[in-house]
Structures are given as structure tokens and as C-alpha cells.
Amino acid sequence: MPVIDISHRKKFLAKGNVYLPHIVVIEKIIDETPTVRTFHFNFKDEKLRKEFTFESGQFAEFSVFGIGEAPFCISSSPTRSGHLEFAVQRVGRVTNALHRLGVGAEIGCRGPYGNSFPLDFLQSKNLVFIAGGIGLAPLRALIWNVIDNRDKYKNIDIIYGARSPADLCFRYDLDSWNKDKTVNIVTTVDKGDESWTGREGFVPQVLEQVAPSATKAVAIVCGPPIMIRFTFPVLEKLGFTPKQVITTLEKRMKCGIGKCGRCNIGNLYVCRDGPVFSYAQIKNFISSEY
Amino acid sequence: MTKKINKRDIGKLLTQWNQEFAIFVPSKEGDTTKMTSWDGKDVSFLDWYRNTVIPPKASFFPPLEEMFHFQKNKGSYDLELPASDGQKKLIFGIRPCDAKALAILDMIFKDAYEDPYYLSKRENTVLVGLGCTNPYDSCFCTSLGSNPSDSANVDIMLTDIGDQFLMEAITDKGKSLIANTSGLDDATEADEARAKEAQETSYRKVTKRVDTKDIEERLLSCFEDQDYWEKVTAKCISCGICTFLCPTCYCFDINDELVKRQGVRFRSWDSCALPIYTKMPMENPREEKWQRVRQKVCHKYEFYPMNFDVIACTGCGRCIRQCPVNWDITQILASLPVKV
Amino acid sequence: MEQRLRTEAKTLLEQDKVDYIIGFEPGILKFTTTPLITKDKDDIDRLVINSFIANNLANFLTELKGRVGIVAKGCDSRSIVSLIQDNKVAREDVVILGVPCPGIIDLSKVEKLVGKDRDELDDIAREGDKVVITTDGKRNEFSITEALFDNCLGCELPTPQEYDILLGEPTSPVAEIAASQTQIARLKEMTPQERWEFWKNEFSRCIRCYACRNVCPACFCQRCFVEETEPQWALPVPKWQDNLLFQVVRNIHVAGRCTDCGECERACPVNIPLRSLTKEMYDIVSDLFQFKAGMDKDAPPLMTHYEQEEAEDLVR
Numbered sequence: 021m022p023v024i025d026i027s028h029r030k031k032f033l034a035k036g037n038v039y040l041p042h043i044v045v046i047e048k049i050i051d052e053t054p055t056v057r058t059f060h061f062n063f064k065d066e067k068l069r070k071e072f073t074f075e076s077g078q079f080a081e082f083s084v085f086g087i088g089e090a091p092f093c094i095s096s097s098p099t100r101s102g103h104l105e106f107a108v109q110r111v112g113r114v115t116n117a118l119h120r121l122g123v124g125a126e127i128g129c130r131g132p133y134g135n136s137f138p139l140d141f142l143q144s145k146n147l148v149f150i151a152g153g154i155g156l157a158p159l160r161a162l163i164w165n166v167i168d169n170r171d172k173y174k175n176i177d178i179i180y181g182a183r184s185p186a187d188l189c190f191r192y193d194l195d196s197w198n199k200d201k202t203v204n205i206v207t208t209v210d211k212g213d214e215s216w217t218g219r220e221g222f223v224p225q226v227l228e229q230v231a232p233s234a235t236k237a238v239a240i241v242c243g244p245p246i247m248i249r250f251t252f253p254v255l256e257k258l259g260f261t262p263k264q265v266i267t268t269l270e271k272r273m274k275c276g277i278g279k280c281g282r283c284n285i286g287n288l289y290v291c292r293d294g295p296v297f298s299y300a301q302i303k304n305f306i307s308s309e310y
Numbered sequence: 311m312t313k314k315i316n317k318r319d320i321g322k323l324l325t326q327w328n329q330e331f332a333i334f335v336p337s338k339e340g341d342t343t344k345m346t347s348w349d350g351k352d353v354s355f356l357d358w359y360r361n362t363v364i365p366p367k368a369s370f371f372p373p374l375e376e377m378f379h380f381q382k383n384k385g386s387y388d389l390e391l392p393a394s395d396g397q398k399k400l401i402f403g404i405r406p407c408d409a410k411a412l413a414i415l416d417m418i419f420k421d422a423y424e425d426p427y428y429l430s431k432r433e434n435t436v437l438v439g440l441g442c443t444n445p446y447d448s449c450f451c452t453s454l455g456s457n458p459s460d461s462a463n464v465d466i467m468l469t470d471i472g473d474q475f476l477m478e479a480i481t482d483k484g485k486s487l488i489a490n491t492s493g494l495d496d497a498t499e500a501d502e503a504r505a506k507e508a509q510e511t512s513y514r515k516v517t518k519r520v521d522t523k524d525i526e527e528r529l530l531s532c533f534e535d536q537d538y539w540e541k542v543t544a545k546c547i548s549c550g551i552c553t554f555l556c557p558t559c560y561c562f563d564i565n566d567e568l569v570k571r572q573g574v575r576f577r578s579w580d581s582c583a584l585p586i587y588t589k590m591p592m593e594n595p596r597e598e599k600w601q602r603v604r605q606k607v608c609h610k611y612e613f614y615p616m617n618f619d620v621i622a623c624t625g626c627g628r629c630i631r632q633c634p635v636n637w638d639i640t641q642i643l644a645s646l647p648v649k650v
Numbered sequence: 651m652e653q654r655l656r657t658e659a660k661t662l663l664e665q666d667k668v669d670y671i672i673g674f675e676p677g678i679l680k681f682t683t684t685p686l687i688t689k690d691k692d693d694i695d696r697l698v699i700n701s702f703i704a705n706n707l708a709n710f711l712t713e714l715k716g717r718v719g720i721v722a723k724g725c726d727s728r729s730i731v732s733l734i735q736d737n738k739v740a741r742e743d744v745v746i747l748g749v750p751c752p753g754i755i756d757l758s759k760v761e762k763l764v765g766k767d768r769d770e771l772d773d774i775a776r777e778g779d780k781v782v783i784t785t786d787g788k789r790n791e792f793s794i795t796e797a798l799f800d801n802c803l804g805c806e807l808p809t810p811q812e813y814d815i816l817l818g819e820p821t822s823p824v825a826e827i828a829a830s831q832t833q834i835a836r837l838k839e840m841t842p843q844e845r846w847e848f849w850k851n852e853f854s855r856c857i858r859c860y861a862c863r864n865v866c867p868a869c870f871c872q873r874c875f876v877e878e879t880e881p882q883w884a885l886p887v888p889k890w891q892d893n894l895l896f897q898v899v900r901n902i903h904v905a906g907r908c909t910d911c912g913e914c915e916r917a918c919p920v921n922i923p924l925r926s927l928t929k930e931m932y933d934i935v936s937d938l939f940q941f942k943a944g945m946d947k948d949a950p951p952l953m954t955h956y957e958q959e960e961a962e963d964l965v966r
Binding site for chain 2: 677678679680682683684685686687688705709710713758767769770852855857858859860861863864865877885886887888889913916917919920921
């Protein structure tokens, strides 16, 4: 298995047991769309509140006690301290339970797990962010990180799509990126409504129209599997090599640490060796299993 | 330090060890067999025991395990780990294939974050191996770098030499236990010669084979061959038997139960054969049966070797013996359509 | 019978009357058979019919797309008919190759009879109403009724009633009804408390492999209630209470569909006597509604059909 160094993270273990969550408190809830909510949270324990660190792209396991546990990426950027965020789409048992919670509720949290976006590799490159729906959540943890260290990176293109205008997440981010002259952002929806004046079309198609240059560029992709499947070939057409394409994947997970088995792509585990992968790493196995 | 013991004295030996250890021996529950706590008397397993249906992994990684308890108090939660019994355990009669399986499980449970539940039990347990004299026709351990007398993964190894067992200490744990055990005789050269002969006889009794040469490459080359996988998996019924009873399968699920204000988080066996294992609300990457069986075969013979340099199969044959449709992994491995 | 089967099966494939043939071929292990599901006429010569063709092949019908020629013993044919009644299988899509079945040999009974494991036996042969088990070169004769599966002893339809091709002469039931219900009779003699303890003990062994559900032709749901999470009817972990709940609900769901083929009990890797539940339900259904699953393809299915005059009895 690829060797991973988690020694610096072991200090975050509750009672030395990797499966035992810490208690975190929900501090704020933002309705992003009819089915997506962002939760601002922080540790109940003062010491952890100060010491907890993570990197853009990492995730944590959150639990509603008595209902169960599910993984969510930490959607805030480590460059912005004060609180942590994760965004939840209401789709199943745990996410429904999370949506029923209010400010002040206690939930379990263990992590951070997984790898993170390769900041060193991204430095001095043109960055093309491609996201669909709630897939913007992990990317925004990186986008804010990049914007907060703006001089380290070259051009920033963001292509973001959702099913409908009502399904666009993080509108407050979209607004500030729109205003930021150092960021090119294109927003699209599969199907607009009467008030929608922006682009219509699926993300891969819009990507092909926008046609960002592959020269000294890296594409960072996150969205539903169907979007990812159709985005890879377009990027290839635009001249991006598999190494120039980075994605962060979602699979059903339980343990979050590479043991329970279900999130593998070939010999790699999305929770342990990912969730951030280069397309080069996974292309052997991804075609028929993602 | 090779010793021997009369078979009729095994009860006495276990009684002696029972002072220090909780002893687990092969036992019958109806028609099912597994390692269970010794009742202090019965050693009849010496007559019927070939291998248990439930693999000994269950002693370290049980089908159902409490990870922690939680209590709800006005919206706050107190979490509590289960108390460890601290009891030292001894498994008597583990077969070489199953002991090897534990060595394979150690790798995943030690990887990166240590798994406290499995490892604490493992560290607390002495394995006393018992070589096979009567392997099943479904056994194929000799194809996987082991054999019916393999002592590589136990603390003490017993070999049947007729009326007696030859008893070898393999690890330091085993050596110190034997040093502190009374009533053992020193083995003679003749005993050792008899043991060697018995081991050779057992080796020859394992006739089933798999060819593991270039197996990773062979599996990779037909990974996308949907027609092949569909054909060889047509009769699979997608139950969890082969994985649950596999001594090296370690997949698990995590679930909560909350009754009134008391809750438990459980870990339980899970299986890549069940569709729900990978099911997400919108998609299932392994919706089809052939994809799931492919995962099972590739995980054992391709992915695990890529990660840990060992095939995650010990040739114990349980998946073949217990399959309701008599699906046979060795047939699959022999029939891979290799593309050069 | 075997030769006739091969000829018929080959013809069906050659004349493009079916897309698949489902039958049995010898298993790798001694005295076993394994389902053969094929489109390839070169595979047909591997088809066998013998005393070990235990699987209920009707189970595969709901997942195969296309027309299927299927080998069916009496109980299997009832499962096929039941699937037809439930609109899960179209009659015109199956060619039933009926096998008059004098009962299937239960290897675990054979092992007990001679005190040896299956792979230690030289031969198991059925000779009329005897079974001859040869071990270490020695013949051991037993009455066949000692070696057949419990459900075969009480079989009500050894020869398929619904078939396209009948591969042999009709055979009569073994009709050892009492012997087929030994376990159930034992349970009925218990006090409720004893029975509860019995099942608690049995279901403590369950590992939730779902083999009982997955071998069952009557368990054809795309999504099983036990896997639902909103609401979660039973915990998806092997706690005995939830194991029992799963099995009780499964039983209710297969009531009027279960043909007493015995597959659930045969498949169970930890030997829980599941047929004691399904057969009891079978008898209850039979008494209460005078309904036996899979006997008449034109009869409406029991649980999705309601008769006005049932009201009084049903809502008591």
C-alpha cells in the first residue's frame, strides 16, 4: 500500500481509539439549496479547538449518535480559521438526520482523514476548477486557500454547474469570485428558469466551449460520477494529460481509514489513498467502476 | 526445545493452561463448528475436528462487536469505550491456513491507523496450531505458500505422531509457555522423524491446486472483460457466505443503535458480495453481480498483493465447501482469459 | 433421462427457442452438482440429472433477460409457476424441462449416517428405496428415507404439473410426512418459553449472510425491506433480535409463495432450521386459505388478491 504518514494526525485521536469520535457543536446552519445545508461547527473541547489542523481536500467522519456516521469533506479552507464547515446534501439516513439538527446540536466528528490537494504541484500553474452541484464543496476548500495565497498561483478558471439555478451552492462564494478580477468564473445550469440569464448546458459541454488551455495548467474536478465520467474525455481533448487532471472522489465509506473495504478503486482506497487522485492513478480501474 | 504429549493428556494440559488463559477449542453448535470457550472437560474435538465452519478470525474480529457506548443527557453525549476483559486467551488447535490468515489480517489492521479492537485481542492471545492429517478435498493451501503442517504463524505447533502430539515452540511466547508447562516429555529423534513423515503424508493429501504465477497481471489483463466475468458469475447468488466464512476477509460495517437514551455503535461483518455494500444514494459502482465477484477475486489475488505483497487467500477451501451453488474460486483462477 | 435432457436442451438452443439453458452440471466436489447457466450449446453435454441436484433453479429466472429453458424438479416447477402468478416471469418465456423427482439426497444426513464427511466417502448410490453408502470399500445400506432432505420426505408434487417437456415417467411422493416434520413436531411440543429460548439460541448464530433470502425464488424483491434505512425496520447487524425479526418478516413476505423447496435451510451456513418456520407458514396458509403456492398458474396470487368473503376471517 502506498505509505502514508499520519503520525502528526494521531494526536487528534480520542482516547487513542481511531473509531471514537470527538464531540463537535453546530454553530451555524446555512441553507444552500432546498436539499443542501452548510454546517459551521467547532470542537466542544477547548484544546482541540485550538490544535486541530487539516488540509484542503481532507474529510472527516461525522455522526448523529443513534443514527450513524457518514463522511463529508471539510468545505472550509484551513487558511480561514475560527470555525470549520461541511456541506450536506439530504439523500439518506444520516444526511436526513443532520438536516433535522439545529444550532447548538452535538454531533460526533473524527478525522481529518485522507490526503489533500497537492499544493506544491499546483504552485505556479494555471488552475482550472470544474465542479458540479455539491461537488463545489471540496473545491472551495482549495479555491479559498489558493485565493488567500494568490501570488503563488497563475490563472484561476472556475467552471461550476448545477441542475437548476436553485441547485447552485455557495452563492455567496460565487458572488465574491465574480467580483474578484483575478478569477474567471463561468456558472451554468442544466436547465434555467424564467429569471436565469446565465449559461445553460452540462458542465462537460460548457468546459468544451470555454476551452481553457492545457499549457502549464492543472484541472481539478469534482462532481457527481456521471459528470466526472464525461469530463475526463473533454479534458483529454483539450490536451490535458492524465497527470494534469486531479479529482476528488466520493464513494460509500464507513471507517474512513482504509479498513472497512468498500471504497476501493483497484488497490487504492478513496478514504485512505484519496479522496484526491490524479486521473493517471486511477484510470486503469475507473472506467467500469465509477 | 521440542516436546511431546500423549493425546489422552490433552485434557490435563488444557486444564493447566486454563489457570492462566481462557482456552478456546473447536466446538460444535448443532452442525456448525467454531472456536468457543472450553468447558474444562471435553476434548472430543480431537476425534472429529478437521476445520471449523466459522473461521478463528471471529475470535479477533467477531461478527458483531460493540465499538463504544454513548449516553444522551439533554442533548449532550458521553462516549465510553467497552471495558477490556484483559483476559489472556489461548486458541488450541488452530489450523495453519487460519493462522496464516491472521498474519494476513494483521497487515490491514496495523496499516496506518491501528485497529484497537482487533489488535488488542491479537496481542493477548496465544495460538497453538494443530497440523492437519486429513485435509478436505476442497483444501489448496499448498498452492499458496503454506502446507498442512506449516508452523510459520503460530506460537506453538502440534503434529500428530500417532498416540502423541509432537510439540514445538515457535515464538518466544510459545517458548516461555512450554517452559512453564509441566507434564511434557522431551521428544526423541524418532518422534521427530515420525513427525516429518506425517507432515509429508499430509502434504501429499492436498491435491487441489491453483496456479498463482503472474496472477496479478493475469487478473489485470481481463479486468474489463465483462463477458467473461458475467459467464463465470452467472450462478452466484450474491450471498455473503464465501466472504463471511473466509478467514482473510475483513470488510465491516458500522451501525448505531439507540434505545431510550442508551446507545451503542456496532461493528459487524460486511461483504463485497452484497449490493448494498457499495450502494450510494444516486449510484452503485458495483451494482452488477459480476462486478462484485470480480472485486472479491481481484481483492484477494491482485489488490491485496499489490498493497501487502501477499495473496489474501490461504487455500482453506471454506468458500468452496460452504457455497450454496458450489462456486469454486480455483476454477475461476484457472479459466482467466489471459491476454498477452 | 440425462441423455434426453441434453438432446432437448441442444435442440432448444439450436432452434433458437430459448436464449439460455439453466440446468445442473457436476460440481467440483464429490457428490455435488452446480447450476449451469449457459447460452452455449457446447456446454450442454455437461448437463446431469442425479440424486444431488439440490438447487432450486427457478431462483435465476428473475435475473435473466430472455427466454430460458429450465430444468425443474417438482418443487422448482411450483416456484416457476408461483413466479408466473406474481407476474415476475412470463409463461411464454420459459420452457420447463420437467424432471420427475424421487427426492434429493441430503449430504449432511448421509454424513451423519456413516459418521464420515462427504469427501471421505467412496460412493453414494440410490438403489430403489435404498441408499448405499460405500466407505473404505464397504457397502452400508440405509432406507432412502433416512437420506433424503426433510422437505423431500413431505413432497406434494414430485413430478412437475406445469411443464413443456417431461423428461421421464411420473413418480409418486415419498410421503413420509411425519419424518418430514420431526423438527417442527419437536418445536410444537415445547412451551412458548422453551420455543423462544430455542429460536433465540438459533438466531444468535446467524451471521446475516442473506443466503436464505438469496437462494429463495420467492424472495424476488429488488430492494429487501431489511436494507431500507428510512425507516430502518431492522438493524443491519447480526443481533439475534434483528436476525429473528428479519426471518419472521421474510416468512410473511414469502407466505403463499413458498413451495417448501427447502433451499433456505440447505443454504444456511450455520444450520439454522429455517424450514421449521417456512413449512409452518406453508401449512398455515394452506389451512387458512386452502392455497398452495405454485400449483395453478392461472390462480391469482394469494397475498395480492382479496376475496370479499375472506373479510370475516381475515379481520378477526
